[in-house]
Amino acid sequence: QVQxxxxxxxxxxxxxxxxxxCAVSGGSIxxxxxxxxxxxxxxxxxxxxxxxxxxxxxNYNPSLKSRVTIxxxxxxxxxxxxxxxxTAADTAVYYCAIHLTSSSTSWFDPWGQGTLVTVSS
Amino acid sequence: xxQMTQSPxxxxxxxxxxxxxxxRASQSISSYxxxxxQKPGKAPKLLIYAASSLQSGVPSRFSGSGSxxxxxxxxxxxxxxxxxxxxxxxxxxxxxxxxQGTRLEIK
Numbered sequence: 001q002v003q004x005x006x007x008x009x010x011x012x013x014x015x016x017x018x019x020x021x022c023a024v025s026g027g028s029i030x031x032x033x034x035x036x037x038x039x040x041x042x043x044x045x046x047x048x049x050x051x052x053x054x055x056x057x058x059n060y061n062p063s064l065k066s067r068v069t070i071x072x073x074x075x076x077x078x079x080x081x082x083x084x085x086x087t088a089a090d091t092a093v094y095y096c097a098i099h100l101t102s103s104s105t106s107w108f109d110p111w112g113q114g115t116l117v118t119v120s121s
Numbered sequence: 122x123x124q125m126t127q128s129p130x131x132x133x134x135x136x137x138x139x140x141x142x143x144x145r146a147s148q149s150i151s152s153y154x155x156x157x158x159q160k161p162g163k164a165p166k167l168l169i170y171a172a173s174s175l176q177s178g179v180p181s182r183f184s185g186s187g188s189x190x191x192x193x194x195x196x197x198x199x200x201x202x203x204x205x206x207x208x209x210x211x212x213x214x215x216x217x218x219x220x221q222g223t224r225l226e227i228k
Contacts, residue, residue: 046165046208048217061216062122095164099217105171106212107155111164 002027004096004112012090012119018083022096022112029072030054034099035079036108037070039092047092051099052079086119093117123147123211127220133228138199142223144192144209153213156185156194159222160205168207169194201227 008020022035029035036051050060052070060068069082083090093116097108124147134140144154152172157165167176169185172192182197196203204227209220 045221046210046219048219059215063216097164105153107167107170108157108165108210108217109167109170109176111166114164 006115020081036099041092125220131224140196142194150213
């Protein structure tokens with residue numbers, strides 16, 4: 001069974017760049033899935049950030065598109081998130097997840113455990 | 122963007138109760154609707170996909186229905202482990218969007 005694990009700094013300074021990595025185990029990142037990032041501010045709901053296919057194709061949330069870059073490293077079986085020009089509003093638990101597709105529909109499963117990133121000086 | 126609105130935002134119920142949570146989309150999304158359960162400090166867990174398909178390993182007391190713009194998640198007989206927050210999510214178009222969540226609490 002595929003498992004995902006997020007890693008990266010838990011504290012980022014305002015105006016800096018948030019960088020996270022999601023390590024994939026139990027499966028190949030070159031499989032026919034989209035690999036997604038989703039975030040959740042403390043006490044709030046879920047926001048889809050974007051996704052990447054192993055070919056490098058990406059989809060981003062328009063609300064974040066100007067600041068987001070998602071990349072894939074097939075040699076390390078992992079994918080990464082960079083979010084630039086961060087502010088306190090970017091403080092959240094960041095999850096990576098598989099965006100499974102089947103018969104034109106799709107869903108997120110499984111998810112990583114999540115990692116809290118705080119934006120503060 | 123497609124807006125997803127859940128009701129109620131919070132709900133108090135007792136073990137053994139039948140509970141229904143509603144999710145409404147701002148436009149038709151056919152059956153492209155998923156439900157997740159999230160417990161404090163944990164990642165969301167997929168319960169229902171494609172509006173009514175039960176994810177493997179999820180108890181049969183959970184069920185989903187609906188199409189178009191109106192959907193429901195029903196728990197037929199609440200168990201202690203079901204007290205959590207529930208989210209709907211549309212997979213009809215990007216950006217993928219979630220409802221604001223329904224917090225299910227013990228009465």
